[in-house]
Amino acid sequence: MSDLSLLITETALGLQQISQQQRPLLLQTSDWQSKYRTLMQLGKAVPAFTAELQRDEILIAGCESKAWLLHEFHGATGRHYWAFDSEARIIKGLVLLTLSQLNGLTKAELAKIDVARLVAVPGVQQNLSPSRQNGLHAVLKKLQQQIA
Amino acid sequence: MNFDLAAFRAEFAFFRQQPDWVYLDNAATMHKPAAVVTAELEFYQGYNANVHRGAHQLSQQATQKFEQARDTVASYLNATAREEVIWCSGATAALNQLAFGLVGTVLQAGDRVLISALEHHANIVPWQFHCQQHGILLDIIPLDANHQLDQAEYQRLLALKPKVVSLAQVSNVLGHIQPVAVMVQQAKAMGALTIIDGAQGIVLQQPDVQQLDCDFYVFSGHKIYGPTGIGVLYGKSDKLTLLRPLLYGGEMIQQVSFAGTTLNQLPYRLEAGTPNIAGAVGLAAALRWLAQWDQVAIAAHKQQLLQQLYQGLQQFPAIELLSQSQPNAGIVAFNVQGEHHSDVAALLDQQQIAVRAGTHCAMPLFAAIGKAGAVRMSLAAYNTPQDIDRTLVAISQVLEVFHG
Numbered sequence: 001m002s003d004l005s006l007l008i009t010e011t012a013l014g015l016q017q018i019s020q021q022q023r024p025l026l027l028q029t030s031d032w033q034s035k036y037r038t039l040m041q042l043g044k045a046v047p048a049f050t051a052e053l054q055r056d057e058i059l060i061a062g063c064e065s066k067a068w069l070l071h072e073f074h075g076a077t078g079r080h081y082w083a084f085d086s087e088a089r090i091i092k093g094l095v096l097l098t099l100s101q102l103n104g105l106t107k108a109e110l111a112k113i114d115v116a117r118l119v120a121v122p123g124v125q126q127n128l129s130p131s132r133q134n135g136l137h138a139v140l141k142k143l144q145q146q147i148a
Numbered sequence: 149m150n151f152d153l154a155a156f157r158a159e160f161a162f163f164r165q166q167p168d169w170v171y172l173d174n175a176a177t178m179h180k181p182a183a184v185v186t187a188e189l190e191f192y193q194g195y196n197a198n199v200h201r202g203a204h205q206l207s208q209q210a211t212q213k214f215e216q217a218r219d220t221v222a223s224y225l226n227a228t229a230r231e232e233v234i235w236c237s238g239a240t241a242a243l244n245q246l247a248f249g250l251v252g253t254v255l256q257a258g259d260r261v262l263i264s265a266l267e268h269h270a271n272i273v274p275w276q277f278h279c280q281q282h283g284i285l286l287d288i289i290p291l292d293a294n295h296q297l298d299q300a301e302y303q304r305l306l307a308l309k310p311k312v313v314s315l316a317q318v319s320n321v322l323g324h325i326q327p328v329a330v331m332v333q334q335a336k337a338m339g340a341l342t343i344i345d346g347a348q349g350i351v352l353q354q355p356d357v358q359q360l361d362c363d364f365y366v367f368s369g370h371k372i373y374g375p376t377g378i379g380v381l382y383g384k385s386d387k388l389t390l391l392r393p394l395l396y397g398g399e400m401i402q403q404v405s406f407a408g409t410t411l412n413q414l415p416y417r418l419e420a421g422t423p424n425i426a427g428a429v430g431l432a433a434a435l436r437w438l439a440q441w442d443q444v445a446i447a448a449h450k451q452q453l454l455q456q457l458y459q460g461l462q463q464f465p466a467i468e469l470l471s472q473s474q475p476n477a478g479i480v481a482f483n484v485q486g487e488h489h490s491d492v493a494a495l496l497d498q499q500q501i502a503v504r505a506g507t508h509c510a511m512p513l514f515a516a517i518g519k520a521g522a523v524r525m526s527l528a529a530y531n532t533p534q535d536i537d538r539t540l541v542a543i544s545q546v547l548e549v550f551h552g
Binding site: 065 | 490491494498506545548549552
């Protein structure tokens, strides 16, 4: 198994865990401190990119912090898979939270999802700084291109 | 003259409309007092017209106010003549005009330009661009261990006889005040033209360009309580005439035929197109308003806030300060160990503390000090000790979220 497909497989497991455990917890949490704490821990569920994987062609432009989004399309099953890493923990948490709802879906399934709405975490997204929001915006744009 | 903090702050409607915010992003842009807002409003509502060309009284009134604004700036800077004040959109535009205007006239292939490692991109990239195209050499004064300009290196680079020396008065990232008065004298002694980038320095203290004796001084209106989109390129008259205009058209022209064009006199020669009239009037209002307050008391108040913030941040072992507390114009750059600066800023934003995070248009500075970026808190005279208290509480919350 190549490094790349290993990363995709391990990330898929992590995203599943986020979807089942941390995401429901995070959406229930009311105080902002706990919300951010949980958000910033999400990165631990998935493998970090090695220096080799942090390639310029998957670097997201327009992000205050450096961020890398890897996308893989399985032709045989028609399913989309991703892996993500960032220098900053909050953006990483927000993107992983989003990917946890998209990973492994087919184009037809993804077409039914409003990705922009999915990113909005009550009590978090609207309070993010504009520069950070732009970073998130850049990731979203890339995601939408990949599933179009 | 006096300085009553509550009265001073009350001049800014922003703080009444946004009472929950602590605004510590003043190095990016400052809030505007009522005097500035009113001046712009009066222009647009009372005598809006284009300047210098209308065949009616409204235009004459607009022209008069616009040229009075120039007088206000000239007197604020202690310029010897009103023609030495050129309006532009801000310090970036002024520095671009200087780099473009000196290349080919003063600067030829093989000549040298000297800047420093702590410059804003606006005082790096125009030089870099034009120098590369014309075979001009660009030298950089490095930083010493305290993140100040290395003066021994400055002497060594001056000995190479640069034709132009262009330096920031205050680092926009660290807040460190540079000894530009002395450095300008040393550069002049070597025959260089001297430029001071006063973007962050203008609000520190009223500059006396005759005393500084620099050839050019540039600043932006919005960093001294004025409007955005207006700034000043000050230059000694004989030095301004050396500049090749960056923009052509409008009032800067005297005579045009297809055989050739003659350019207007200073200051109009360097002011192509319809100027930012409201901006000029607003900036003059800002300078007149500011001059009403006790400047010594303002400086002391800002220093007190700076020391309160600096010492407060020093209490947290996880905080790594990049700025020194003195000589500092009121900016503190720092990082939280092991955390990304944008995470710190987002958690402060969540608590309505406005700061900036990133490389602050000074990437070479960060390369020089070996950091990927920083959080920057920058003070203005309308900030209060309570602002700093709230900020320090917010910082302890940030650290708790990180480590709790």
